[in-house]
Amino acid sequence: MRVLVVEDDAVLQNGLTVGLGIHGITAEAVGTCADALAALATTSFDGVVLDIMLPDGSGFDVLQELRQRNDTVPVLLLTARDTVADRIRGLDNGADDYLGKPFDLDEVAARLRALRRRALGRATATITWLDMILDTERRTASVNGDVLPLSRREFAVLLALAERPGVIQSKADLEATLYGWQEEIESNAVEVHIHHLRAKIGRDRIETVRGLGYRAKEK
16 A cells, blocks of 8 residues: 655654554655645555645645546545534545544554545455455455465565456556655565565466566456
8 A cells, every 4th residue: 555645744754654654554755735746646646644734835725636637546634723624624625534633643544544445445454365365454364264474565565466356467566565765676576575475375376467567366
């Protein structure tokens, strides 16, 4: 899961990106309306954590422009202006959820997971794929009750594929799930994770589509 954090306070920005990373969420961060709109115009995100009070305008303006250009990315408003009027304005302008400051990082992560579930049409935190159960809250994968020994990034790759069986995901798509803008990506990182996953879950569950990428087996 990859999200954009729009927050101009450097301490909060860093706390969110690091804290969400602990929850297995890759978070990119910007501090202005202009940078947020530029990032959202050029990069695909699974969610946005959006502050209202920004140095070059209002998060409401960012939200309004997103919805006007039919961008349906889930948006969690996160702000100190936690009044009923602000909540109503944000939700009526297209926000999907609202959380006031101060906040708990565990709750932010949980709300983002919930927004992701709704966007994918899922009702629970678990995904059943073939004979495997993936728990997106605990970030575990199990077969017949036995939890598989997966690293954080192996689970992230597996989740990205299992969320949409049969859908081809390019190497770049999977890299974006795993690494932030500032992180150096080894040229064969995705291939290594796929290799390790196949050794742990079976080679035939993840299919290679030559020249295009990888996909999770449908049946």
